[in-house]
Amino acid sequence: MEIKKVIPSGYCKGVVNAIRLAKKTKQDNPGSDVYILGMLVHNSFVTEELSQLGIVTLDDSGTSKSELLDRIDHGIVIFTAHGISDAIKRKAVEKGLTYVDATCVDVLKTQNIIRSYLDEGYDVIYFGKQKHPEAEAVLSISEKIHLVCDEKMLDELKIDNDKIFLTNQTTMSYLELHDLFELVRKKYPAVVVEEEICNATSSRQKAISDLKDCDVLYVVGDVKSNNTAKLVDIGKKHGIKKVLLIQDYKDIDLKDTDGAENVYVTAGASTPPKLIEEVIAYLRTQHA
Numbered sequence: 001m002e003i004k005k006v007i008p009s010g011y012c013k014g015v016v017n018a019i020r021l022a023k024k025t026k027q028d029n030p031g032s033d034v035y036i037l038g039m040l041v042h043n044s045f046v047t048e049e050l051s052q053l054g055i056v057t058l059d060d061s062g063t064s065k066s067e068l069l070d071r072i073d074h075g076i077v078i079f080t081a082h083g084i085s086d087a088i089k090r091k092a093v094e095k096g097l098t099y100v101d102a103t104c105v106d107v108l109k110t111q112n113i114i115r116s117y118l119d120e121g122y123d124v125i126y127f128g129k130q131k132h133p134e135a136e137a138v139l140s141i142s143e144k145i146h147l148v149c150d151e152k153m154l155d156e157l158k159i160d161n162d163k164i165f166l167t168n169q170t171t172m173s174y175l176e177l178h179d180l181f182e183l184v185r186k187k188y189p190a191v192v193v194e195e196e197i198c199n200a201t202s203s204r205q206k207a208i209s210d211l212k213d214c215d216v217l218y219v220v221g222d223v224k225s226n227n228t229a230k231l232v233d234i235g236k237k238h239g240i241k242k243v244l245l246i247q248d249y250k251d252i253d254l255k256d257t258d259g260a261e262n263v264y265v266t267a268g269a270s271t272p273p274k275l276i277e278e279v280i281a282y283l284r285t286q287h288a
């Protein structure tokens, strides 16, 4: 049995930068309490590693960023790679907090494109995931941004404006995106479109689409990670017989590889390299 790593996979530049910023903030301010508003990146191992360094992650599902911010009255707050609304930044400043913004440059780029179309009088259709922090930060920019997660939401959408701009969350699946964008073009033929899947997401998805001989694909990542979930979707849609989402090597059931000739391992952009290497090492040891 061959066990191979899909290239590229794992950490992207936005995640590397966010983790570096968080660690540096604590290192440079050893006497200050350092908080992160939500998971810095969607991986519980990263959250745990930061916690060991004394960095506190505030992340209760169902609790808004504003409510999380209410729990802090001193110290430094870090905004995550997914982006943050201007209102939350203002609130942090009004509370007398110092903030560090770890928003990924690719997320900022999409936000800036959206802002420029809004300035020109467009309504914006934004294809993204409900309640995802990246989508929430974008939606906070203007009421003229309409979140669409699926065909049903698109059917229900009514925009009374001839000028419509269509774009997307950076970590969506290119297959879903193409299908949904086609439907938007049918509904609003004059729509102006810019696809904004980030390079890290698209290259990891394409690497899976290019696999020719894969019997089993392990996708290492956190269930909260959207780009990890999309790698699973792409693998399944690409016809790979078994696509398995695992958090680390302990989730592997070796029965899943029975009869397989080629086993591949990939990982979401927020998955630490150590976890990927442990999965590969474990599989190779068990099948030696």
Ligand code: SF4
Pocket: 012, 013, 014, 015, 081, 104, 105, 106, 107, 170, 171, 198, 199, 200, 201, 227, 269
């Ligand atoms: S997945 Fe893309 S948008 Fe998200 S942090 Fe990484 S590079 Fe940035």
